[in-house]
Structures are given as structure tokens and as C-alpha cells.
Amino acid sequence: MASANHDEDVFEKPDVFNIHRNPNPHLGLGSGIHYCMGSQLARMESRIALQTLLDRYPAYRRDRSVELARMDSTMMFALKELPIILK
Numbered sequence: 001m002a003s004a005n006h007d008e009d010v011f012e013k014p015d016v017f018n019i020h021r022n023p024n025p026h027l028g029l030g031s032g033i034h035y036c037m038g039s040q041l042a043r044m045e046s047r048i049a050l051q052t053l054l055d056r057y058p059a060y061r062r063d064r065s066v067e068l069a070r071m072d073s074t075m076m077f078a079l080k081e082l083p084i085i086l087k
């Protein structure tokens, strides 16, 4: 699944983070009969968390002094940590 979300036959510039992709046929919440049952809750929680973070720290940015490391997972294309600077 992690690989499918970076399929260059499906996504233009698959390794570029682009929040405006539309359509965006990602498999982050699965697909078909086993599609994530908590998807609506997950989307709502994500929206609230990101909105709260942006409201409180509109200038937050990534701490580029820290080397990024990927999680060892075939399920998710995720980072072990993403340190940010709030001010």
C-alpha cells in the first residue's frame, strides 16, 4: 500500500507532498470491502488537530537540523519523527 500511494502511473510527481491533488485516489484508508471503518472520525480528528496547530502556531516549520528517517513499514510511507519548531 505504501508503494501504491507513490505509483508514478497514478500520481504526477508522486514523491512531492501536494495537499491540492484532485482527484487523489490514495489508499491511505484502504479500499473496497475493508475500507477503514474509522475514516470519518480519522478525517475529523486530523482536521481539528491541524487546524488547532495552525491557529496556535501559524509560523510553525520543520526543524531541518534533524535528519528524517522512515518508519520500517510496508503499510505506511511514514516518518519515525517529524520535529517542528513552533516559533
Ligand code: HEM
Binding pocket: 027, 028, 029, 030, 031, 033, 034, 035, 036, 037, 038, 039, 041, 042
Ligand atoms: C489516520 C488514521 C487512520 C488511518 C491512516 C487508517 C487506515 C486504515 C487502513 C489502511 C485500513 C485498511 C486495512 C486493510 O486493508 O486491511 C483500515 C481499516 C480499518 N480501520 Fe482505520 N485508519 C485510521 C483510523 C481509524 C479509526 C479512528 C478507527 C476507529 C475508530 C479505524 C478503524 C478501522 C477498522 C475497524 C478497519 C477494518 C475495516 C475492515 O477490515 O472491514 N481506523 N484503516
